[in-house]
Amino acid sequence: MSTAGTARVEAVVDLDAIRHNVRHLAGLAAGAATMAVVKADGYGHGAVDVARAALDAGATWLGVCTVEEAGELRDAGITAPVLSWLHVPDEDLAPAVGRQVDLGVASRRDLAAAVTAAHATGRPARVHLKIDTGLSRNGCPPADWGDLLDAVADHPGEVEPVAVWTHLAHADAPAHPTIDRQAARFDEAHAAASARLDRPLLAHLANSAATLTRPDLHRDLVRPGIAVYGLDPTDDGVAPALRPAMTFRSRVALLKTVAAGEGVSYGHIWTTPTDRTLALVPAGYADGVPRLLGAAGRLEVAIGGVRRPVVGRVCMDQVMVDLGPAGEPHGVAEGDEVVLFGPDDGGPTAAEWAGLLGTIHYEIVTGVGGRPRVRRSLTGAAGQLTA
Ligand SMILES: *Cc1c(COP(=O)(O)O)cnc(C)c1O
Numbered sequence: 221m222s223t224a225g226t227a228r229v230e231a232v233v234d235l236d237a238i239r240h241n242v243r244h245l246a247g248l249a250a251g252a253a254t255m256a257v258v259k260a261d262g263y264g265h266g267a268v269d270v271a272r273a274a275l276d277a278g279a280t281w282l283g284v285c286t287v288e289e290a291g292e293l294r295d296a297g298i299t300a301p302v303l304s305w306l307h308v309p310d311e312d313l314a315p316a317v318g319r320q321v322d323l324g325v326a327s328r329r330d331l332a333a334a335v336t337a338a339h340a341t342g343r344p345a346r347v348h349l350k351i352d353t354g355l356s357r358n359g360c361p362p363a364d365w366g367d368l369l370d371a372v373a374d375h376p377g378e379v380e381p382v383a384v385w386t387h388l389a390h391a392d393a394p395a396h397p398t399i400d401r402q403a404a405r406f407d408e409a410h411a412a413a414s415a416r417l418d419r420p421l422l423a424h425l426a427n428s429a430a431t432l433t434r435p436d437l438h439r440d441l442v443r444p445g446i447a448v449y450g451l452d453p454t455d456d457g458v459a460p461a462l463r464p465a466m467t468f469r470s471r472v473a474l475l476k477t478v479a480a481g482e483g484v485s486y487g488h489i490w491t492t493p494t495d496r497t498l499a500l501v502p503a504g505y506a507d508g509v510p511r512l513l514g515a516a517g518r519l520e521v522a523i524g525g526v527r528r529p530v531v532g533r534v535c536m537d538q539v540m541v542d543l544g545p546a547g548e549p550h551g552v553a554e555g556d557e558v559v560l561f562g563p564d565d566g567g568p569t570a571a572e573w574a575g576l577l578g579t580i581h582y583e584i585v586t587g588v589g590g591r592p593r594v595r596r597s598l599t600g601a602a603g604q605l606t607a
Contacts, residue, residue: 226557227595229470229503231588233265235273235600237450237463237563242277244461245444249431252438255281255303255424257445259289264508264585265449265466266596268296273600274448275300283443287316294319303348306358313337317345322382326350326360328371331379338378347372348383348422351409353402355389365409369416383422383441384410391429392454399430403437429453450563451570451581464569467562468588470503472523472554473538477546484540485532489515495546499523501530501558504537508588509560514539516576522559522567523552 246254256274258267271282271293282302284290290304304316305324310333313323317337325331325347334345349368352359360368372381386406390396403425410423423439428447430437433454446453450464478484480494501521505511513519514534520527521541531542541558543550561568561584570581577584588594 226469226471227597228473229507229589229593230468230595230597231264232467232469232597232599233269234463234465234467234563235269235598237465237600238265238270238273238448239277239600241448241450241462241465242274242279245428245431245442245447246278248435249426249438249442252424252426253281253441254279255283255441255443256448257283257427257443258293258448259283259285259445260586261289261590263445263449263582264588266598267292268298269598270448271296271298271300281441283445287311287313287321290316290321291319294321305348305350307333309333313345314340317341317343320346322346322348324348324350324358324385325368325372325379326352326358327364328368331368331371331375335375335378338375344378344380346380346382348385348424349381349413351384351386351406353386353405353409353425354398355387355402357387359386362405362409365412366416369413373417381413381417381419381421383424384413385422385424388425388427388430388437391427391434394429394433394454394458399434399437427453429458432458446582449585451585464563466570466585466588468508468560468570469562470501470507470558470560472499472541472552472556472558473502474500475543475552475554476500483532485514486535487533490517490532497543497546497548497550498531499528499541499543499552499558500538501541502538503558503560504535504539506536506589507593508584509534509539510573510577510584510587512577513573518576519573520568522562523556525567526551527567528552 256279262270290302303322314337318341338345350359424441426437426442428444431442431444450462452459511534519530530539561570570584573584574581
C-alpha cells in the first residue's frame with residue numbers, strides 16, 4: 221500500500237462510519253430525538269467534524285461537557301441545539317446563553333449562574349434540570365429537588381426549563397437492578413417538575429448503552445457518545461452493527477538488525493533472543509500509546525495486515541517492533557504504514573488496548589494526542605472535502 225505523504229502519527233477518522241453509527245442509533249431510537257455527544261473533542265475524533273457528520277445522519281442535538289466545547293461548535297457555524305452540562309462556580313455562562321447553548325442545572329447555584337447570564341444577555345437561559353437518581357455525581361439530590369423547582373419557578377422570564385434529565389450508573393449492564401430504580405426516581409422527578417413548572421418538559425437519560433439495550437428508556441431524547449464512534453459500550457457485543465471510526469496509525473521509520481542478547485528500549489525489559497530485525501515506529505506515550513502497554517508485553521501492531529509484537533518499553537516518542545530472526549524475510553519496508561489500532565478487521569483495536577490495560581476504550585480514544593504531534597485526517601464523503 222502506498223503511504224507517501226502519510227503523517228508520522230495520524231488518527232484517521234472515517235466520517236462514513238460516524239454517519240453509519242448515528243443512523244443506526246437514531247433508527248433504534250426512532251421515537252426519540254438523538255443527541256450526539258461530542259465532548260472531549262468528539263472522544264478524540266474531532267468535535268466539529270463529528271458533529272457535522274452526526275447532524276447529517278439524523279442527530280438533531282449535540283451534547284458537550286463544557287461551555288468552551290459548546291463555543292467551539294458555535295464558532296464553526298453549527299446552529300443545532302447544544303447542551304452543555306458541567307460548570308464551575310462563578311463561570312461566566314453569558315457567552316453560552318448568548319449563543320443559544322442550553323445549560324445543565326443541578327443546584328440553586330447553577331440556576332443563579334444561569335439567571336446572571338440571562339440578565340447579561342437579555343434573553344432567557346434554556347435549562348435542563350438534572351436529577352441525581354443514583355449515580356451520586358452531579359445532579360440534584362432528590363431531597364433538594366422541590367427546592368430547585370421552586371427556585372426555577374421564581375425566575376419565569378429569566379430561565380426557560382426545557383428538560384429533566386439524569387445519568388445512569390450501570391447502563392453497560394442492561395439488567396442491573398439499579399437501572400430500574402434510577403428510572404423510577406427519574407419518572408417521579410420528571411412528574412414533579414412538570415406539575416410544579418406547569419409545562420411539558422423533555423425527558424432524557426439514555427447514554428449509548430441504554431440507547432442500544434433499553435428501548436424503554438429512550439424517552440424524548442437519547443444521548444449516545446461512545447457508540448457514535450463505533451465502540452460497543454458493553455462487554456456483550458450488543459452492537460455488532462457499529463463501525464469503529466478511528467484508525468490510529470504511524471509508519472516504519474527505520475529497520476535495523478540487533479544482535480542476540482541485546483536489551484531493547486529503556487530499562488531493557490526485553491532482550492533479543494537471537495539476532496533480530498526490529499522496526500522503529502515513531503509513536504509513543506506523548507502521542508497516545510500508553511506506556512503501560514509496553515510493560516504488559518502483549519501490545520501488537522499491524523504492518524501490511526500482519527500482527528507484530530511491540531518489544532520493550534513504550535517511550536515518549538517511539539516503540540520497537542520485532543519482525544523476527546535477522547535474515548528471514550519479513551516483507552516490511554521503511555515507510556510502511558503501521559496500524560496501532562483501528563476497525564475490528566483482525567488488527568489491534570482500541571478495545572484490545574483497553575483490555576490489556578484494565579481500562580475502557582473511552583480512555584484510549586480520548587487519550588490520542590492532538591496537533592502538532594498527531595495529525596487528524598478524515599475519510600468518508602465529507603471528509604475528502606475537509607481533510
Ligand atoms: C458522556 C456522557 C454521555 C455519553 O455517554 P456514552 O457512554 O459515551 O454513551 C451521555 N450523557 C452524559 C451526561 C455524559 O456525561
